[in-house]
Amino acid sequence: MENKKVTFNDIAKYTNFSKTTISRYFNDPDSLTLKNQEIIAQALKDLNYQENKLAKVLANGKSEFVGILLPNLFLNYYSEMLNQLLATYETFGYKFLVFVGTGAEETERKYLQELLAYKIEGLIVLSHTISSKELASYNVPIVAIEREDEYINSINTDNYLGAEQAANLLIKNDCDILIHVNSEVPENIPSYDRIRGFRDTCEKQNANYEMILTDLGNTYNDTKERIKEVFYSIKDKYPGIRKGIFMANDTHANILINLIMREYGGFPDEYRIVGFDDSPIASEAIIPISTVGQQIDKIAYEAMALLVSLMDERKKRKPKPQTELIHEKIAPVLMQRDTTR
């Protein structure tokens, strides 16, 4: 019954105004007399009007859509980032069209086409499948987060600083040997700075250190096995001295701690551990884990703020093309918990 949609036309007839006036009621109400505003407001209720933003978009070209391309959602980092991104709706008003990649390049390109077909005004990419060079070619404002970003803007955690903080904390804990366990991260992605930062700091502080950069597997159980091997090799190699271990993330740190707890029936003074991310597992682990906390809320906000400024520029009559890429870094926050003193 109430299924026929009410349009500006219906309202215009009902109120004896023109479509134009109805449109103005929404976009510039003050240009109408107060009385007429009320008349229209009443008509809207009487007819149970439901606005149609798609028609609006077609007419004025502003979709208020932002696309989000994610690699997955089972890593807490991505789901929390999505959460914070979506939360910016309250401040910026942009609606989000979100796709989760499969890792297959063709598939993600298809997603990108869908996004473009829906006239997104901007794009946030966390997925790393499509090169920044190709992304840049689509000629839509883009901000990348924690991925290769040579040809596009980006907001990232200051990974270098984070690694520095971790190394310094371990040094302050009087560790005799500092160890960083990570996979073989490519040099062109932001998190490679965790490796650089750790190494540089150890060198600068003249600390004994070892880098264990090796394949850590792709599934949880796989990773567990790899880390188990790493653990026993460390245990054998450095018996009796204090080992400060900087793990690549909290999940890895948690696995290591479980191994230690089971081996020693407790957490011996001989170990100090720092993770990365401050994901829930860090606080929910049996021994709450010291970690380099990423400020995901801040990253998400800054990414959207930057994107919004780029999108706004495009709406100007004479938009200045972006001349220089922006790569912003957000400082991490060191969380000292029970795996360090």
Next chain:
Amino acid sequence: MENKKVTFNDIAKYTNFSKTTISRYFNDPDSLTLKNQEIIAQALKDLNYQENKLAKVLANGKSEFVGILLPNLFLNYYSEMLNQLLATYETFGYKFLVFVGTGAEETERKYLQELLAYKIEGLIVLSHTISSKELASYNVPIVAIEREDEYINSINTDNYLGAEQAANLLIKNDCDILIHVNSEVPENIPSYDRIRGFRDTCEKQNANYEMILTDLGNTYNDTKERIKEVFYSIKDKYPGIRKGIFMANDTHANILINLIMREYGGFPDEYRIVGFDDSPIASEAIIPISTVGQQIDKIAYEAMALLVSLMDERKKRKPKPQTELIHEKIAPVLMQRDTTR
């Protein structure tokens, strides 16, 4: 330079066809000769055409949008559900417009209006702020997941069966006393069946049991404190006998296990624990947790399948109004790990 958008009109002129023919090329290519298809395909490339689905939607009324309303994303259950929902794009082709609620009714109603303004064809609700009665009044196909669903369709885990499985597993483990720890869940939401199922099973099997239904706090630390109290009261009340404890979810189970490990320096034979959800914490905990696994992938798929059938019905010339609500239940899968034998 390449900024002026190419439309069907441009292609029509370029190829000396009419707009209609171009449209047909996309929607019913076989109605064109092969040769002409090729001509148009070439023109598309030459002009670098970029389709505009918004215009399409305005013309044919099918937005291919589905709205998703979530309460939050920090609970793994919701982010994983979102993940699986988004993954159905590959099978159903619907795009998702997602909003994360704040718990504030007015705010969520505003989100709903946005969704309707973008002409979503259907809605998936996990958020529980707005009553199903109100939701039903918006006259758009809706499927609810794990929330109050009196007036709308829903797909839920078979919570009753899950609780039954948990209770039976504990009984098979020769527990002397069965305990269910949960908060005071309202009776009209699906997860109340975890309480009913547990109690009924204990009664039927003539097992000793106790229900501990109490406020378990809203923050992690709060919950930790509450569960600590519960743990010590259980420990005091049932010394020396085997306690089978069914926790409301894996996070709660993990907290309890950490408390036990710290109290006893290990996991004594005197305890058996079962969680609910099969969230990552269950497998990542120091003792992998036995749990009632929710089949989130299946739930998401079934929810979309149901929604799609409803949306399809609406597109028919003479749509039958839905006469009877559908409430489907998905069987959970018992995961036996190290907190039971």
Next chain:
DNA sequence: TTGTAAGCGTTATCAC
């Protein structure tokens, strides 16, 4: 197999 022309529900431009 292809074309004409009238929509879809807004906004934008120009008058009055």
Next chain:
DNA sequence: GTGATAACGCTTACAA
């Protein structure tokens, strides 16, 4: 302050 009228880019009868 308010109104005509032409876009916006596509689909869909109805013709041919």
